Amino acid sequence: MSPESATPPDTDRRHPTRRTVLATGAAVGSALTMAGLPQLTAGTAQAGEQAPAGEVTVTVNGSRHTLTVDNRTSLLDLLREHLQLTGTKKGCDAGACGACTVLVDGRRVNACLTLAVRLHGREVTTIEGVSRGEQLHPLQQAFIDQDAFQCGYCTPGQIMSGLGCLREGQATSADRISEAMSGNICRCGCYPKIVRAVEQAARHT
Template identity: 60%
Template sequence: MHERPPSAPTGTEVRRRELLKATVATGGAAAAAPLLSSAALPEAQAATPPPAAVPVALRVNGAEHRLTLDPRTTLLDALREHLHLTGSKKGCGLGQCGACTVLMDGKRVKSCLSLAALAQGRDITTIEGLAQGEQLHPLQTAFIERDAFQCGYCTPGQIMAGVACIAEGHAGSAQEIRDWMSGNICRCGAYDHIVAAIQDAARQVGRGG
């Protein structure tokens, strides 16, 4: 019995081989994107225009700002790109690092996960609005005195979360502070200094243990 000659590879198989070779050579998704971009999106979806911009009124650090934004704009991008308040940092973009933490009606929020259009009518406080003129907030002073930052990238989010931690009554002990500050990551590992700074500020405002 004669063996069947192997059939010539189809166009689909060729593209699959190209994709696998490129993926192995470059380490994954970056190589796959150009090969899949045209096939992965339906033609109608690829041609869909962006949504129409909407008027958004934001009250930030006591001042009213009227903007026209893409409805998908995050609060973080509105603050940084439109209001030029760059103290709130872009870190993971997934709400996991806490670098973008701000206060909304006194409560901490991850601004990278909050839509600007949904923050209308809320009182938003960023690190730029924490001090009263030249008078630093007690936690800002404590961060300086306790050397609670190294590279400083996470510091604005740490301070805003720390202010909320104290206001919420969660600064009774070092362990309690660690638990309630666990959503804010310091890649330099200055956690002991951060905890000490929060304890100092909490005692100063009469909310510490």
């Protein structure tokens, strides 16, 4: 057996092992501590950062709110975490599924992609603000009549998107409704019933 082949893997300096890396890191950390130098950790870095905050005044479902929030807070998190309006769902959190659709000044937006601080003075409507007390909106009733949901998770976003279609004049045909609501995903596959529900509501609004 040659000397090279007899060399244990852990002692091959050309290819340091995980054990070697960990041992080296521990030794360096110990040396820094003995020298009185602070070790930089993720917690230390975060402690030195102060997230910028801003004040926003927004009207949600007819109620005016003034809040101080982190400038990075999304409208979705503002609704769910600050105002406890949990009807708006968090799906992909990347603007790809439409579960968080709400109306801002009557127009459809993905709440997960919308910064809350940019909505100062704007009006937001969520699924909680669609009905009038116990009286359902015609589109909400149509979803029940057409059995346009199964698990129901995407339903709030589907209804809000459907309302946007109605207000935008997009609900003129099944094909146009399908195209206008293509950004709203239903993992249960209730698309034909959702389209029929929007068509039904269009006849009654």
